[in-house]
Amino acid sequence: MITAYFDTFSGASGDMILGALIDAGCSAEDLKKELLKLNLQGYEFYAEKKSVNGISGTNVIINPGISTEPRTFRDIVNLIEESGLDKKVRKQSIDIFTNLARAESRIHNIPVEKVHFHEVGAVDSVIDIVGAVAALNLLGVENIVSSDLKVGSGIITCSHGELPVPVPATLELLKNVPFSQTNINTEILTPTGAAIITTLARNFGRIPDMKVKSVGYGFGKRELPKLNMLRVIIGNTMTDSNLHNDYVKIIETNIDDMNPQFYEHIMDLLFQNGAKDVFITSILMKKNRPGNILTVICDPSDESRLTDIIFRETTTLGVRISVKEKRTILKREIITLKTPWGDARAKIRYIDKNRISASPEYEDCKRIAREKNLPIKYIFETVKIAADNFIKNNFS
Numbered sequence: 465m466i467t468a469y470f471d472t473f474s475g476a477s478g479d480m481i482l483g484a485l486i487d488a489g490c491s492a493e494d495l496k497k498e499l500l501k502l503n504l505q506g507y508e509f510y511a512e513k514k515s516v517n518g519i520s521g522t523n524v525i526i527n528p529g530i531s532t533e534p535r536t537f538r539d540i541v542n543l544i545e546e547s548g549l550d551k552k553v554r555k556q557s558i559d560i561f562t563n564l565a566r567a568e569s570r571i572h573n574i575p576v577e578k579v580h581f582h583e584v585g586a587v588d589s590v591i592d593i594v595g596a597v598a599a600l601n602l603l604g605v606e607n608i609v610s611s612d613l614k615v616g617s618g619i620i621t622c623s624h625g626e627l628p629v630p631v632p633a634t635l636e637l638l639k640n641v642p643f644s645q646t647n648i649n650t651e652i653l654t655p656t657g658a659a660i661i662t663t664l665a666r667n668f669g670r671i672p673d674m675k676v677k678s679v680g681y682g683f684g685k686r687e688l689p690k691l692n693m694l695r696v697i698i699g700n701t702m703t704d705s706n707l708h709n710d711y712v713k714i715i716e717t718n719i720d721d722m723n724p725q726f727y728e729h730i731m732d733l734l735f736q737n738g739a740k741d742v743f744i745t746s747i748l749m750k751k752n753r754p755g756n757i758l759t760v761i762c763d764p765s766d767e768s769r770l771t772d773i774i775f776r777e778t779t780t781l782g783v784r785i786s787v788k789e790k791r792t793i794l795k796r797e798i799i800t801l802k803t804p805w806g807d808a809r810a811k812i813r814y815i816d817k818n819r820i821s822a823s824p825e826y827e828d829c830k831r832i833a834r835e836k837n838l839p840i841k842y843i844f845e846t847v848k849i850a851a852d853n854f855i856k857n858n859f860s
Contacts (some may be wrong), residue, residue, distance in 0.1 A: 478592025483682025
């Protein structure tokens with residue numbers, strides 16, 4: 465598995481991340497072609513080699529031109545969704561801006577949709593965020609790990625006036641993320657840098673065991689009493705490539721006063737809005753009243769949206785939300801198989817090269833059974849045989 469490790473010994477910003485990824489081997493010209501898929505005009509993008517204290521790296525310069533007006537969260541989402549960028553790049557870029565919007569929303573006590581970005585909404589930060597995601601995609605990075613994040617101290621002046629470091633937006637993004645404060649008297653971890661890393665990184669800590677392919681250094685713009693650069697290390701992790709770790713949140717609530725017929729509708733809504741899993745557990749509550757625990761497993765970035773659905777659609781008065789829970793998941797792949805009744809999908813599950821199994825997709829089997837008026841168990845067995853033959857022919 466190709467892993468990128470961000471070594472944030474001197475903080476991180478959007479341009480430092482971009483510079484490090486270009487320095488690690490992402491073609492600046494290919495990246496510019498990707499950025500042209502955004503409907504943004506008037507800006508200029510440069511990547512130049514630079515050497516400081518004998519260390520060579522890349523300095524990224526973005527000249528936003530005259531278009532530096534604030535943008536709403538919806539403006540930015542529309543800009544990305546309407547672009548020609550890869551689906552994965554669009555989703556991850558929107559996830560990063562969503563986390564930024566939620567941070568600003570909590571700080572200013574306004575709805576997410578009404579958040580106006582200032583520094584973050586300027587053209588250069590849109591380029592930083594979308595560019596970082598596109599660069600990781602061009603490099604084929606599948607997994608992101610970061611060191612514990614470093615922040616500065618003191619007071620800085622921005623569009624909101626004088627603010628303590630780390631600024632409120634950065635601190636909001638650092639919830640449940642390991643970080644430490646340095647004695648550097650300025651901002652070294654920007655909201656943009658914090659949003660990119662905290663949204664994309666699956667783990668924080670030491671460099672994972674890996675076979676290093678490339679190392680890149682991206683320079684920051686501020687003059688610091690220490691070397692102001694971000695290092696990225698890219699390589700193949702030495703652990704089983706079919707296993708990787710990520711983090712999820714668990715949302716739970718106990719319900720004993722709702723029509724149980726509503727659960728199907730609510731579960732469908734939760735899945736449609738990004739839930740990884742939803743399930744119901746029967747329990748006995750106070751005074752021996754029968755009830756249910758509604759449990760939702762989701763990406764941390766989807767917590768707010770799914771919690772809103774639970775409050776809107778159920779009778780609950782409150783939910784329990786876990787901190788980020790680590791999980792280990794197997795590599796999986798959806799394949800399409802030919803059957804006597806048309807195409808049907810199956811999910812391949814990889815443990816190692818000698819242990820690969822497949823399971824037919826239930827919804828496809830159900831559809832065929834209804835269309836052809838056949839027993840579903842017969843459809844399931846036929847698709848399973850086709851999947852097993854696929855594994856035998858392609859992995860033996």
